[in-house]
Amino acid sequence: MANWLLKTEPDVFSIDDLAAAGKQGEPWNGIRNYQARNFLRDMTPGDRVLIYHSSCAEPGIVGEGEVISAPAPDPDALNPESPYYDPKSSADNNRWSVVQVRYIRHWPGVLSLKTLKAMPELENMALLRQARLSVSPVTDAEWQHLEQR
DNA sequence: GCCAACGTTGGC
């Protein structure tokens, strides 16, 4: 079992939207970065995910969800109508993947990026090490530090 | 809205 962090822009899709989706969850689609996709492909049903709000007033961790499907080809990559359409993908060779994610809970308040940066235990956290990575791994130790915060 | 960081593309 592994832990991950998923960035989302709350103006586009927030943790409240994920909560509203209920038990059946929501496809985490539109990942168009190879490194992020490779992490997606390592996901297993039951993995825990932190939900992180980016490009907003207070960027940070807002809650928690769960992976509820195995990785699958992302159908949006094949749909010319989709903003996530990728002309270089085909049914035979879809470059992109998607998993289904469901809401678990909000965390109390926003655990802000500023706070995360101030925690020495998180010095090596992938989120902080690498800007612009929308799917990243979280170690058990990191998760614990965050949860106890 | 600016711009740093960094990924991708394409000419050579």
Place this chain on the structure above:
DNA sequence: GCCAACGTTGGC
């Protein structure tokens, strides 16, 4: 295969 140009992410 190199690397300049370009595009995108995301904090501020």
